[in-house]
Amino acid sequence: MTDALVVTDLRVEFSGFVAVGGVSFDAYPGEVRFLIGPNGAGKTTCIDAVTGLAGGTGSARLGGKELLGRPVHRIVRLGVGRTFQTASVFDELTVLQNLDIAAGRHRPAISLLRARRGVDPSIERALEETGLAGELATPAGILSHGQKQWLEIAMLLVQDAKVLLLDEPVAGMSQDERTATGELLQRIAAKRIVLVVEHDMDFMRRYATRVTVLHQGRVLSQGTVAEVQADPQVQEVYLGTADAIPED
């Protein structure tokens, strides 16, 4: 069983400006964990700090190992994977090549000098899981927006990440694609820690197990979807009316 991701009193400052001011949350395998909040709440910055992209103080531990302060690629090697708001895949390479590179960190360096023969079983599983099996030889650059996001998730699966930090994975997706993505996340979350940063309240309500609401760099509310929705503070932040997060 994977250990938990525990973030305690995380603070990130950019030359005096406090982007994240003492945020604590945790995430466990088996739940689809959401981090929501209005623009500028510090959601992405939290992920940036956990993954080493932004310097932060406080603590972010994965199974007892401190993540803060390590270089990006070392944090990745501890099992933390992430996606970006704008899907960033290697456009000129095929889906298979993209995934093969993601799988590569488990290989000895010298094997890099050989050409690839066949497809790794882990890549085949990830392709099945994300529904990209038919796009093996497609250059990633001509995939649809949704497919690129799935490719990124597939890369995290191939990478065998214990923690998947997904930054707005359904932005710009059609309704069908959102549904497919949400169900994909639920399947993945059975064995891994899945933390989703989202704007989309509807998506959050359908798939979140637990939610943390950020506002201006602080935790505003934390709990299940129902608990968070009932919180008057949250309602106030979202335009001050209950309409922004309508009841089911």
Add this chain to the structure above:
Amino acid sequence: MTKPKPWISLGGIGVFAVLLLAVAPLVLTDHWLNNVGKYCCWAIAAVGIGLAWGRGGMLVMGQGVFFALGAYSMAMHLTLESAGDRIPGFMVLYDPLAPLPMFWEPFRSAGFTLLAIVLLPVVLAGILGYALFKRRVKGAYFAILTQALAVALATLISSTIRETGGDTGLSDFKYFFGFVLNDPANKLMVYLVAAGLLVLCLLAVWQLYRSRFGELLVATRDAEERVRFLGYDPANVKLVAFVVSALMASIGGAMFVPIVGIITPAEIGAAASILMIAGVAFGGRASLFGPALGAMAVGWGQSSLGSTWPEGWTYILGLMFVVVILFLPNGLSSLPARIAAARRKPVEQPAPAPVVAELEEVRS
């Protein structure tokens, strides 16, 4: 990059090898064969630039530095070999009594010289690359820094006349590892070595391009940050490509010396380094053959047009460069693909497969 036909490229290298190693010696005069040998040396350096710049995205504007390491290592050995037990003539000219400079001494040994040609660029590029890539120096900063190094080295050589020959350079080599350089048979041998090395370098990058490393290098070029988030250190990936390209430049420089018979700071300075880049851009930096053929074409232009119409050649080179960059940013080697694409245009791109449907299947 997505074409899964590495064997066709290998066949291309085979044809190229036959042309260079068998056909050229039969049909070309000694003079022109010597010229082609010179182009081969530039082409060897160009193949390395194609790797570092075309595939790795590092604009190496100072390959003259590594070209110089190989060239001067070789030139010092050949000078000492020609001088025999005496101190080389040009040194006597400036100070008849002073001894041979310390750093010349080991180059008496042929083994040391060959080792230096291989190890000096590897060590220098290794240290330089490590310092720059770990600090994430890239883009224009990297280009300017490498260029400045080439200028600095050329200036250093110019100003140390007694130690390096200064602007007059090193020349008048009589022997090449025991072979008399004036003998046409030996000249042919030197040419064949250079051409053979070029073919070997092409084979090396062919394997690198089709290997996983080649894919990772392209990935690093296009999205360095993403590569980092896959658990790699992009600095190491770039370092390998940079070191290999430096090694190739050094080999090119080393063979340049016995073929051309002289090495001066002008061959390794800023202008020379940029000319190496120009050939690569002209031919197509990311392709397998583009850099080598582009460098050879520029070399040929220089020795044919450059000698018959020197004032016009610079303008022609500049014009060609502008036209290629404007209309064929990926160089002449992208021309066939562009033509093919233009022909195919009326046909609609096949729509991507309905992935959502596949997802439904997986779920059920």
